[in-house]
Each structure stands twice: as structure tokens, then as C-alpha cells.
Amino acid sequence: MSDIQYGRIIKDGLWEQNVVFAQMLALCPLMAVTTSGTNGLGMGLASTAVLVCANVLVSLIRKVVSAQVRIPVFIVLIATLVTIVDLAMNAWLHELYKVLGLFIALIVVNCAILGRSESFAVKNGVVASAVDGIAMGLGFTGALVLLGLVREFFGAGTLFAQASQLLGPSFAFLEVQVPGYGGALLMILPPGAFAALGFLLAGKRIIDRKLAEREAASAEPAAA
Amino acid sequence: MNLDTLRDKLGYQPLLLGIVALLASGALAVVSDATAPAIAAAEAKDLRNSLSDVLPAGLADNDFLKDTVELDRNGKTVTIYRARQGEALKAVLFKVAERGYSGEIQVLMAVDMDGRTLGVRVLKHTETPGLGDKIEVKKDSWVLSFNGKSLLDPTPERWGVKKDNGVFDQFAGATITPRAVVKAVKGGLEFFTAHKAEITGQAA
Numbered sequence: 001m002s003d004i005q006y007g008r009i010i011k012d013g014l015w016e017q018n019v020v021f022a023q024m025l026a027l028c029p030l031m032a033v034t035t036s037g038t039n040g041l042g043m044g045l046a047s048t049a050v051l052v053c054a055n056v057l058v059s060l061i062r063k064v065v066s067a068q069v070r071i072p073v074f075i076v077l078i079a080t081l082v083t084i085v086d087l088a089m090n091a092w093l094h095e096l097y098k099v100l101g102l103f104i105a106l107i108v109v110n111c112a113i114l115g116r117s118e119s120f121a122v123k124n125g126v127v128a129s130a131v132d133g134i135a136m137g138l139g140f141t142g143a144l145v146l147l148g149l150v151r152e153f154f155g156a157g158t159l160f161a162q163a164s165q166l167l168g169p170s171f172a173f174l175e176v177q178v179p180g181y182g183g184a185l186l187m188i189l190p191p192g193a194f195a196a197l198g199f200l201l202a203g204k205r206i207i208d209r210k211l212a213e214r215e216a217a218s219a220e221p222a223a224a
Numbered sequence: 225m226n227l228d229t230l231r232d233k234l235g236y237q238p239l240l241l242g243i244v245a246l247l248a249s250g251a252l253a254v255v256s257d258a259t260a261p262a263i264a265a266a267e268a269k270d271l272r273n274s275l276s277d278v279l280p281a282g283l284a285d286n287d288f289l290k291d292t293v294e295l296d297r298n299g300k301t302v303t304i305y306r307a308r309q310g311e312a313l314k315a316v317l318f319k320v321a322e323r324g325y326s327g328e329i330q331v332l333m334a335v336d337m338d339g340r341t342l343g344v345r346v347l348k349h350t351e352t353p354g355l356g357d358k359i360e361v362k363k364d365s366w367v368l369s370f371n372g373k374s375l376l377d378p379t380p381e382r383w384g385v386k387k388d389n390g391v392f393d394q395f396a397g398a399t400i401t402p403r404a405v406v407k408a409v410k411g412g413l414e415f416f417t418a419h420k421a422e423i424t425g426q427a428a
Contacts, residue, residue: 035353063227064227064231064240065240066231066232066236066237066240068237069237069240069241072241073240073241073244076241076244076245076248077244077248079248080248080251080252083252083255084251084252084255087255087256087259087263088255088259090259090263090266091258091259091262091263091266092259092262094266094269094270098270155354156353156354183354185352185353185354185355188353189352189353
């Protein structure tokens with residue numbers, strides 16, 4: 001395939017086919033970790049790393065794997081990758097692991113990763129699969145961070161709390177505290193995640209409709 | 225025979241699956257082997273840090289991670305770390321656990337030889353964020369109120385939260401969580417008193 005449209009892949013990953021906002025996948029880790037923007041960011045980056053590796057590996061072996069056993073093969077690959085990431089982080093990035101440790105294992109059950117192996121990497125070349133992994137991963141990270149920030153802002157009155165623990169002291173400037181706001185516990189609890197996600201989804205629909213209207217409006221004179 | 229015809233053969237499927245599983249387990253074994261020492265070192269460092277948190281600075285000069293005694297408590301093994309100054313036993317550190325509002329709360333405590341708590345820290349919990357998590361020292365200083373308390377001060381019936389006529393504060397909107405921590409610490413002190421001979425006697 002020489003006519004791979006990288007722009008299309010990137011646009012799909014970040015917006016049109018966004019894991020959370022369009023495909024509605026990976027909602028379990030999404031709800032579980034997005035109590036703060038920092039947690040969302042960490043989980044997003046770890047998922048992206050696994051997604052890219054899984055996509056590349058699946059793409060490499062796509063000619064060898066038969067259709068009948070592809071799903072168990074992909075599952076074994078993904079589970080192995082996640083375990084390796086888990087062990088490596090525990091050993092060499094121990095401080096980060098203490099913040100994110102619980103979530104790393106959750107990446108295995110992230111259906112978005114198997115979904116991309118199954119729907120993209122198995123049909124496309126290595127480079128395209130890697131680009132798809134990066135785009136989908138960043139789209140997922142964006143969704144996690146956005147939902148985390150919304151819940152954290154309304155729930156606890158902070159933004160990126162403890163970001164310096166995750167990213168190093170130089171990122172302390174990201175941390176914001178709204179003075180005199182006690183927070184709304186509901187937003188930190190699971191119902192708040194569903195409520196916030198609902199509003200974000202509605203927001204995306206509105207933006208998409210506006211974009212479609214504008215496109216239709218600009219296309220009309222050209223067609224006439 | 226080319227790959228396309230081979231791929232549909234029955235024998236190809238288990239063979240492929242087997243090879244993938246073999247390679248995956250091989251990779252895992254290598255990574256696990258390579259990371260094991262670093263993980264063990266990092267965990268020992270974590271343990272040392274949390275033990276040092278509950279132990280007042282300068283109280284002990286031995287490597288209390290290595291000076292341990294294991295006791296049985298209700299069918300579970302409790303590892304007791306012994307802090308010494310020279311030869312004299314100054315304090316012991318151990319973990320206790322109690323069921324909180326949602327799941328187990330793990331508490332690390334240090335007790336001196338008179339049965340007084342030197343420090344208490346919550347290691348792990350799944351209490352409600354914003355209500356029950358005030359038991360963490362970085363959210364609230366509540367857990368420091370255990371310092372210096374023993375089974376004689378306050379008296380056993382006053383070992384409770386204020387709602388239960390005890391001396392310890394509860395949190396607005398969360399009584400079960402602090403109640404569990406108080407119960408855990410009290411249980412720890414009782415455990416220490418009951419087994420003091422075994423804990424101190426087997427001096428290495």
C-alpha cells in the first residue's frame with residue numbers, strides 16, 4: 001500500500017475515531033483513573049506506549065498469523081507487553097510506578113488496544129501502524145486528561161494536582177488550586193465520571209455539527 | 225508450499241499459538257530476571273522510608289529491616305522490626321490492618337518499650353476521597369494524634385472516636401474510617417502488650 005494517508009490516520013486517532021469520544025471504547029480504565037488530570041496523563045502515556053508496541057508487533061507478524069487464531073495471539077502479545085512495561089516501570093521508574101502502579105495492569109483490559117490490532121495493524125504496514133498507535137494513543141490521552149481535569153476542577157478545586165510527583169519538580173507550575181472552593185465530592189466518585197463524560201460527548205457532537213454545517217455552507221456555492 | 229496454503233492447515237494453528245506463547249514466556253522470564261534485583265531494592269527502600277516515617281529520628285542506630293521477628297496473629301504472620309540503640313531495644317514497628325468503610329486499611333505503627341505509640345501512618349487504603357482520606361498524613365494531621373498514646377492513656381473505654389465517647393476526632397461525614405484506624409491501632413497495642421516477652425525476649 002503506497003497510498004497511505006498519514007494525515008487521515010492522525011485525524012482519525014485524535015478526533016474522528018477518537019477511542020473515547022467516538023468509538024466509546026476503554027471506558028473502564030477511563031472511569032477508574034480520571035479522578036485527576038495527572039492520573040489521566042500518566043495512564044494515557046502508558047497506554048500509548050503499549051498501543052504503539054502492540055500495533056508494530058502485530059503489523060510485523062500479520063502475514064504469519066492466521067485468521068483463526070489471531071485473537072489469542074494478539075491477547076498474548078498485549079498481555080506480555082503490559083507485563084513487561086509493569087515490571088520495567090516498577091524497577092526503573094519506581095516513583096512513577098507508585099502513582100500509576102494500579103493502573104498499568106488495567107491496560108490489558110483496554111479493548112482499544114486489541115481493537116486497533118484487529119482493525120488496523122493486521123491490515124497495514126509497520127510505519128502506518130506505528131503512526132496509528134501514536135495518534136490513537138494521544139487521542140486517548142487527551143480524553144483522559146480532559147475528563148480528569150474536568151472532574152478534578154469541579155470535584156476538588158485543583159488542576160494537575162501532584163503533577164510534579166509524576167513528571168518531576170519542573171512541572172510544578174501546572175498545579176493550580178482554586179482558592180476557597182471546597183470541592184464537590186460527587187465529581188470525584190464514579191457517578192461524576194459518567195456525568196462529566198456525558199457533557200463532554202454532548203460537546204463533541206455540537207462541535208461536529210457546527211463543523212458539518214460550515215462545510216456544507218462552503219460547499220454549496222462551489223456546487224452551484 | 226507457500227505461506228497462504230500453509231496458514232489454513234489445521235496443524236498450523238496450535239503450532240503458531242504455541243510458538244507465540246513460548247516466545248512470550250521467554251521474553252517475560254528474561255525481563256522478570258533482569259528487573260528482579262532493582263524491584264527488590266526499590267521495595268526495600270520504600271519499606272525503609274515508611275518505617276523511618278513512624279520512628280522518631282535518631283532513636284535507633286541499627287538496621288531494623290534486618291532485625292526482625294515473625295509472630296502469628298489470628299492466623300496471619302506479622303513481621304516485627306526491632307529498632308535498637310546499641311544493644312538496647314528502643315521500639316518495635318509492625319503493620320496492622322482493619323476493615324474500613326470500603327476495604328482494608330493498612331496501618332504501620334511504632335511502639336516504644338512502655339507500650340506507647342511513637343508514630344502511626346496509613347500505608348494503604350481505599351476510603352472515599354475527600355472524606356475518609358484525611359487519615360493520610362499528607363491530607364490531614366489527624367493521624368499524628370496517636371503519638372504518645374498508650375493503653376493506659378487514654379483508658380481502654382476512651383479508645384474510640386468522640387462520637388463513641390472516645391478521645392479521637394472523627395471527620396465530618398466520615399466516622400467509620402477513623403473508627404477503623406483507632407481500632408487498628410488499639411489492636412496493635414494490645415497485640416504488643418500480649419506478646420511483649422516474645423517480641424523482646426528473642427534478642428538476636
